[in-house]
Every structure is written in C-alpha cells, then in structure tokens.
Amino acid sequence: MEKPAILGGVPVRKTPISYGRQYIDEEDIQAVVETLRGDYLTGGPEITALEKKLCEITKAKYAVVVANGTAALHLAALAAGFGEGDEVIVSSITFAASSNCVLYCGAKPVFADIKPDTYNIDPESVKKLITPRTKGIVAVDFTGQAVEHDALWKICKEHNLIFIEDAAHAIGTKYKGQPVGSIADMTCFSFHPVKTVTGGEGGAITTNDEQLYHKLMRLRTHGITRNQSEMVHPTDARWYNEQVELGYNYRMTDFQAALLLSQLKKLDMFSARRKEIVEKYNAVFADMPEIFVQKEIPESDTTRHLYILRLNPDKLTCDRRQFFDALYAENICCQVHYLPVYWHSYYEKLGYEKGLCPNAEKYYEEVMSIPLYYSLTDKDVEDVIHAVKKLVEYYRK
Ligand SMILES: Cc1ncc(COP(=O)(O)O)c(C=O)c1O
Incomplete structure (x- = not known):
C-alpha cells in the first residue's frame, strides 16, 4: 500500500x-489588444455584440451584460421587485452572492434544502417554505447541472413567484434540450476565471421579458434613460438623459466583452x-x-x-x-x-x-x-x- x-x-x-483555472489563447489576447486600440473601452460595440451572442447561445430574447455575477443577481433581484417584508427562497448550498442579492434589496432569504444525491435545490423543500410573503426563488444550477425546472415552475405558477436562476456555473447547460438562460424569468451568469468562460470578471442577465429587460438596462447605468417613453420630462434634446430611478454603475468594459466573445467561440x-x-x-x-x-x-x-x-x-x-x-x-x-x-x-x-x-x-x-x-x-x-x-x-x- x-x-x-x-x-x-x-x-x-x-x-x-x-x-x-482559466484557459486563454493567442486569439483571446489579440481580441483584447484590438479592442484596446479601438475607440471604445466601455459602452461600445463589443458589449452589444456580446449581448447578441449570449442571446444566440441561450436562445433568450434579451441579454444585459454587467460587471460580474453578483451585479447580475443584484439587478435581477431589484427588477423582480423584491423588497422590505418579502421572502425569497434560495438554495442553501451556493456562493453567498445568491442570497446576498436578496438582502441587498431589503428582503429576507429563506433557505431551501438540497436533494441528497443531485445537490440541487429540492422542490419539495421549496414547497414547504412558501408563505403569503414569498415573492420569488433564486435557484442555483449547482456544479452546472440544471435545476428541476418543471417542478420549480409549477410552484412558481401556483404561487405567483418570480423565478431567478443563478446559472453562474451553467453556461452551456441545457434542460430538456433548451439552453439555460431562456427558461426562468431571469437567468444570471458569472464569468469569473474559474467558470467555463471568463472575461476576467463579468456577468450577464438573460430574460424573455421586454419590461424586465428595459428595467435591467436602466439599473445597470444609474437608473438613467435616454428613451423618451421612459422619461417624466421627455424632450428630443440630443444631450438630454434622465435619471428615473436609483441604479448603479454595473457596466462591463469592452475589452472584457471582447475576451468573452473570443472565449465563447470555444x-x-x-x-x-x-x-x-x-x-x-x-x-x-x-x-x-x-x-x-x-x-x-x-x-x-x-x-x-x-x-x-x-x-x-x-x-x-x-x-x-x-x-x-x-x-x-x-x-x-x-x-x-x-x-x-x-x-x-x-x-x-x-x-x-x-x-x-x-x-x-x-x-x-x-x-x-x-x-x-x-x-x-x-x-x-x-x-x-x-x-x-x-x-x-x-x-x-
Ligand atoms: C453560484 C454563484 N452565484 C454567484 C456568483 C457570483 O459571481 P461573481 O463572482 O461573478 O460575482 C458565483 C461566483 O463564484 C457563484 O458561484
């Protein structure tokens, strides 16, 4: 022995x-270098291209690229309307960010147990935790394996809950043939270096809901809009933008987006x-x-x-x-x-x-x-x- x-x-x-650990090749490095030589370091075409690519991969209608996975979860929780007095059911075996996002909004995380064999959130445990205050769930595709969508959706429909999927581990995973990212109300991704693809840091939210999409876009940039239909004091003045709610600066840089676009090819x-x-x-x-x-x-x-x-x-x-x-x-x-x-x-x-x-x-x-x-x-x-x-x-x- x-x-x-x-x-x-x-x-x-x-x-x-x-x-x-991450895998970075010459193509990735070139993509970043080219962006650094270009006109936009942030808020530019690489961000738009990355959002388009994420929609292609996940089959979601909309994608909002943000600074990291935690920012993605925070914005999703805000867009879901979680707040004081609300309870949100969260997986108990996960990175703290999955439930911290509930706390950021002033709501209360309620922890559901995992299944002993898949280690994913147990829908039976979720059912037992529902109260009149329950507003949503944050379910984590732990290790990359998709949560039990059918069972969780049934609970969400019955109790009118918002379903946020924390897919920080799960880019590329499919449930019954459908890519993770187009199933829950909002799906959050992380592109930290240990994840399957990386932007150094990075995150994204995908959704099929147009209203949630516009809200997420506003919240990513301070709650400021350039869209007249969203303004209280609309004007066509070219310079005018208006803060209509309290948001953040959760933007990703264009060189991170370029790295991610190159990584996603692989x-x-x-x-x-x-x-x-x-x-x-x-x-x-x-x-x-x-x-x-x-x-x-x-x-x-x-x-x-x-x-x-x-x-x-x-x-x-x-x-x-x-x-x-x-x-x-x-x-x-x-x-x-x-x-x-x-x-x-x-x-x-x-x-x-x-x-x-x-x-x-x-x-x-x-x-x-x-x-x-x-x-x-x-x-x-x-x-x-x-x-x-x-x-x-x-x-x-
Ligand atoms: C399950 C889970 N959720 C959220 C996050 C947060 O992502 P980020 O580190 O990009 O903020 C992570 C990151 O490790 C994670 O593993």
Whole structure:
C-alpha cells in the first residue's frame, strides 16, 4: 500500500494543480489588444455584440451584460421587485452572492434544502417554505447541472413567484434540450476565471421579458434613460438623459466583452472536454463504495463547472478535513463548495440557526471539489485519480 504524502510518503505529483483555472489563447489576447486600440473601452460595440451572442447561445430574447455575477443577481433581484417584508427562497448550498442579492434589496432569504444525491435545490423543500410573503426563488444550477425546472415552475405558477436562476456555473447547460438562460424569468451568469468562460470578471442577465429587460438596462447605468417613453420630462434634446430611478454603475468594459466573445467561440470545445473529464472520474469513482458520485438527472445536458468528490463516512477512517489535507499533500489542490450559506457568521448574526437544512449540512461535512477545467491533461486526470485511490485505500475501514 502506498503511504500518503501527508504521512511522509512520496506525493503523486511533484507540482501542484489547482481545482480550477482559466484557459486563454493567442486569439483571446489579440481580441483584447484590438479592442484596446479601438475607440471604445466601455459602452461600445463589443458589449452589444456580446449581448447578441449570449442571446444566440441561450436562445433568450434579451441579454444585459454587467460587471460580474453578483451585479447580475443584484439587478435581477431589484427588477423582480423584491423588497422590505418579502421572502425569497434560495438554495442553501451556493456562493453567498445568491442570497446576498436578496438582502441587498431589503428582503429576507429563506433557505431551501438540497436533494441528497443531485445537490440541487429540492422542490419539495421549496414547497414547504412558501408563505403569503414569498415573492420569488433564486435557484442555483449547482456544479452546472440544471435545476428541476418543471417542478420549480409549477410552484412558481401556483404561487405567483418570480423565478431567478443563478446559472453562474451553467453556461452551456441545457434542460430538456433548451439552453439555460431562456427558461426562468431571469437567468444570471458569472464569468469569473474559474467558470467555463471568463472575461476576467463579468456577468450577464438573460430574460424573455421586454419590461424586465428595459428595467435591467436602466439599473445597470444609474437608473438613467435616454428613451423618451421612459422619461417624466421627455424632450428630443440630443444631450438630454434622465435619471428615473436609483441604479448603479454595473457596466462591463469592452475589452472584457471582447475576451468573452473570443472565449465563447470555444464554449463547445470547453464543454466537451469538461464532460470527458467528468466521465473519466465517474468511471472510476462509481465503483468505489467509499465515494458518492453526484447524480445526474436525465433532463440536464450539463456543462460541468465543478466536480464534487463526496466521501462516504461509513467506509472511511478519516474525515473530510483529513482527506482534503492529504490530497493537498499529494499536490492535488481542492476546494469546498460550499458552506451552507446560513452558517456564515454574518447570517448567524441575522438570526439564522444551524439545523435548517439537514441534507445541506451533511453534504458540507463530506465534500471537496477536485480539479476540473479545460486544460487539464489526461496525465493530470490520471494523477488526481491515482491520488484519490491511494488515499481511499489507506483510509479504508
Ligand atoms: C453560484 C454563484 N452565484 C454567484 C456568483 C457570483 O459571481 P461573481 O463572482 O461573478 O460575482 C458565483 C461566483 O463564484 C457563484 O458561484
């Protein structure tokens, strides 16, 4: 049996690999350089072209490109009209931004539990949390797998709720053949460097609703409009624009948009490689009783952003912390996605208590995300598998 590096054995790799990273090629660099030499650094043609491209990819009628995924969620929550006294049901296993956007608007996030096998929001848990104050849901396509749209839509229709999909992980994913981005009332994307495509930072909201679209466009730029039909004091004076509500500066630059346009040309290639790596991992881990493999629902054709390695505590002598540290010592860097949001001390101060979502809490104690990104080589993937096998053998009960 091989001795784990953490106990003095030889590490599987000499050099570390991270759990996620961007892939930037010469074409991407040229696209940025050309934009820097052009007339517009912000508010220019690359933004419009990116919005058009996102509509093409998602089949949504409208896209609004913004500074990052958090800004996308904030504007979607504002456009949804969430405010004081409202409750919004949010996935419990997600990045804090998914529920912070509800707090930004003065509304209250209410956390729904996850399904124990897909790790996505459980529609049955959502149903139990509905009250007369419930105004909407923010459902996260966790790891890139689409949420259960049919079940969630049914709940939203019955209770007149706004459905915001946090698709920060899910560009390129389809549900029953329809791209994520054209299904919910509003869908929010993030283009942070660990995501499938990146603009350095970046985000977008897609929608099929024209009124929401105009509202999002205004909110992105201070609540200011140039459209006479939206003004209280309309005039055709060329210089005139009018602030009609309170908005923000959440604009993206044109050079980020140029990078994203170039990255999106490679989306199918990125997606295919990610799927291939997931299959390689699944093929090995599915046969190991010490590891749980994330269940994939047949409705979702998933461009996977994260690969979750979940330990079966009944079969191992170590806990997640020991396994995580031992993988690091093998030079396989991992991360944990995520702490149940309401366990953050900020949320604790707001009065949320442990025990709200038992599946989410159990999930959190058992997981880590292992490397998954386009430029991982087959050798890298073999190293990850080797390291996991080595540790499982050592810590097997
Ligand atoms: C599920 C989820 N929602 C929202 C965000 C926020 O996106 P950004 O980092 O672009 O603000 C992230 C980013 O990590 C995320 O993973």
